[in-house]
Amino acid sequence: MELFYSSQISNQIALLDEQESRHCIKVLRHRQNDELNFTDGNGNIYSGKLSKADLRQCEITIQNIQQEEQRNFELHIAIAPTKAMERFEWFLEKAAELGVEEITPLICRHSERKHLNMERCEKILISGMKQSNRSRKPKLNEMTPFNKMMNHTADVKAIAHCSSGDKKSISEIMQASSLLLLIGPEGDFSEEEIKLATDASFIPLTLGDKRLRTETAAVHAASITYFLKN
Structure with missing residues (x-):
């Protein structure tokens, strides 16, 4: 599973920074409306559609959220x-x-x-x-x-x-x-x-x-x- 990272999530929209955006578009060649998975680093995995394909800042419209089970240690x-x-x-x-x-x-x-x-x-x-x-x-x-x-x-x-x-x-x-x-x-x-x-x-x-x-x-x-x- 390809997994991106976003620290900017608000109102069902997530923004990828420039490094993640360039990797998404230039390296992995994703295009608008492609389905992507990403995490916020806090135990949540999001899935959504690439609503704006921009080398400087991609936007993802969130469709689903799953929370990873936390260890008991x-x-x-x-x-x-x-x-x-x-x-x-x-x-x-x-x-x-x-x-x-x-x-x-x-x-x-x-x-x-x-x-x-x-x-x-x-x-x-x-x-x-x-x-x-x-x-x-x-x-x-x-x-x-x-x-x-x-x-x-x-x-x-x-x-x-x-x-x-x-x-x-x-x-x-x-x-x-x-x-x-x-x-x-x-x-x-x-x-x-x-x-x-x-x-x-x-x-x-x-x-x-x-x-x-x-x-x-x-x-x-x-x-x-x-x-x-x-």
């Missing part, structure tokens, strides 16, 4: 963006495809990237959502200092790190209906950050006996989490 990944931006963008794409509910970019002591182009990140999330025919776009928060995450709430809070010590596996914490998972930068979390998190009731977590890249660890954790929940 929410995963929030707080992750330190990688120095190589393409690797973090790969994570965003896969997180959207897997259906991660919320993402917070972290600023940690060992972070090598402390600024993001949020507009570009949102576009990648939209692309990943459409690619997997999902109707829910992950919520992307602003860059957040590590210590600010200590006040966030979830049924279970966990921190995946490479330091030694007793740790639980993902399967041991899956009784929760919501999970906040911290994934550190390429230099891992500092010992001070690990202590701060454990003092704030974050559970030390292992993702296996191999050292994973930041973005790989996040996708690996999300995949296991949803597999166990489903």
Whole structure:
């Protein structure tokens, strides 16, 4: 199913932005009165007719709305963006495809990237959502200092790190209906950050006996989490 995205929906009319409009007309060669499907990123899938075929702004007349069933589990990944931006963008794409509910970019002591182009990140999330025919776009928060995450709430809070010590596996914490998972930068979390998190009731977590890249660890954790929940 071809799936477009619109954030401008009012009075049974949806507008596609210029990028979506050009893709619709130039690439997919849709014409006026063609039937299209699109989502608002909030769990709704709309169907309708292309009432105005314009390269700058297409209009769709809505004929039907279906709401995607919401999971009974929410995963929030707080992750330190990688120095190589393409690797973090790969994570965003896969997180959207897997259906991660919320993402917070972290600023940690060992972070090598402390600024993001949020507009570009949102576009990648939209692309990943459409690619997997999902109707829910992950919520992307602003860059957040590590210590600010200590006040966030979830049924279970966990921190995946490479330091030694007793740790639980993902399967041991899956009784929760919501999970906040911290994934550190390429230099891992500092010992001070690990202590701060454990003092704030974050559970030390292992993702296996191999050292994973930041973005790989996040996708690996999300995949296991949803597999166990489903």
